[in-house]
Every structure is written in structure tokens, then in C-alpha cells.
Amino acid sequence: MEGGDRFVGVAVDFSACSKKALKWAIDNIIRKGDTLILVTVRPEGHYEESEMQLWVATSSPFIPLSELCDSHTMKRYGVNPDPETLQMISLAARQMEITVVMKIFWGDAREKLCEAIDRTPLSCLVIGNRGLGKIKRAIMGSVSNYVVNNATCPVTVVKKAED
Numbered sequence: 001m002e003g004g005d006r007f008v009g010v011a012v013d014f015s016a017c018s019k020k021a022l023k024w025a026i027d028n029i030i031r032k033g034d035t036l037i038l039v040t041v042r043p044e045g046h047y048e049e050s051e052m053q054l055w056v057a058t059s060s061p062f063i064p065l066s067e068l069c070d071s072h073t074m075k076r077y078g079v080n081p082d083p084e085t086l087q088m089i090s091l092a093a094r095q096m097e098i099t100v101v102m103k104i105f106w107g108d109a110r111e112k113l114c115e116a117i118d119r120t121p122l123s124c125l126v127i128g129n130r131g132l133g134k135i136k137r138a139i140m141g142s143v144s145n146y147v148v149n150n151a152t153c154p155v156t157v158v159k160k161a162e163d
Contacts, residue, residue, distance in 0.1 A: 006034045009122040011113055011147075012102075013040060014082045017128035021158040022085065025126040026092045029156075036092065037062075038102040039116045039125070041109040042078055059112075059119070060104035065093055068102055077104055110146035117153050124154040 010025045012018045022038075030036055060077060067073045069086055079102075093100045103120065105112035117125055129144045144157045 006031070006123040007037055007120055008034050009037045009039050009116060009120065009125040011040070011109075011125065011127040011143075012038045012085065014080070014085055015128070015130070017130050017158075017160050019082075019085055019088070020160070021126050021128035022088060024156075024158045026088065026096075029124065029126065030092065030096055030098055032097045034096075035099045035101065036089065037116075037120060037122065038068075038089070038100070039105070039113060039120075039122075040079060040102060041105045041107065041112045044106050059106075059116070060102075062101040062103055065089065065100045068100070079104060109143045110150075113143070113147050114150050114152075117151050122153050124156065125151060126156045126158060129157045129159050 008025060008029055010018075010022050012022060025036070063073075063077070068081055069090065071080070074081060089100045092098060103116060105116055113125065113127070116122065125147065127144050127147055129142070144155075148155045148157060
């Protein structure tokens with residue numbers, strides 16, 4: 001694929017693990033003209049604003065970089081991007097001439113990441129791996145493992161750095 005027709009997704013929750021996955025995607029996958037789509041999944045809950053109730057059922061509209069950097073706007077979505085992530089994506093947008101947007105889903109991360117792949121549609125998805133312990137993974141199941149096995153596009157799992 002040529003740059004310009006690729007929609008590269010990165011699952012972000014603003015943890016150290018997801019920042020590592022984002023950095024890896026920028027350094028290794030993103031090319032000039034691509035669209036970088038930050039996919040975030042929030043827990044389901046009760047939301048007062050009527051537009052939020054609609055988005056919980058569907059997903060948010062694409063949120064452009066200018067709005068991502070506006071804390072007031074992001075508060076409406078219940079998302080608080082950290083300065084390091086904002087700096088990383090702003091720099092990539094300028095230097096690599098890419099479009100950066102965010103799409104927010106509400107619900108179970110495993111199912112919603114697969115939904116994001118199909119509904120966007122994404123060319124590929126990069127996801128971090130928190131490295132849950134064996135017991136937690138057995139009880140909860142690994143999000144990255146579920147997505148790798150159920151996604152309809154290539155998925156890259158960026159492993160957690162050793163402490």
C-alpha cells in the first residue's frame with residue numbers, strides 16, 4: 001500500500017504500555033500521508049449528556065488533533081490525554097505529514113477494538129501488552145491475545161519493557 005490510503009490504528013489508554021506501542025507505530029509503521037487513528041475504549045457507564053449517550057451506543061466521531069489537545073473538549077468525552085502522548089502525536093503529525101484523529105468506543109476493550117478495526121476500517125492495529133500475570137490473564141483474558149485471534153486486519157503486539 002502507498003502512504004495516503006492507510007489507516008493505522010493504535011490502541012491507547014495513556015499508560016506507559018500504550019505510549020510504548022504508539023512510539024513503536026510512529027517509528028516503524030507510519031509513513032507520510034497515513035492517517036493515525038488512536039483508538040481508546042472507555043468503560044460503559046451512565047453519561048448525562050445526550051450526545052454521550054448516543055456515542056456510547058455507536059462510537060465517538062473522529063476527533064481531530066486540534067481537539068485532542070484541548071482539555072475542555074476532551075473532558076466532554078471523559079478522556080484525559082497525557083502531555084507526553086500529545087507531544088508525540090503533534091510532532092509526528094508535523095514531521096511526517098500525517099493526519100491524527102482519535103475514535104472513542106465504550107464497553108469491553110476486546111470486543112470494541114475488533115469493532116474499531118471493522119468499522120473504521122483499519123489497515124492494521126498496534127496494541128501494547130501489559131504483561132498480566134498468569135492468574136490475572138487466566139481470569140480476565142488478555143485483551144491483546146483476544147484481538148490477535150479475532151481481528152480482521154494485521155495486529156502488532158508491542159511487549160511491555162522489562163523493569
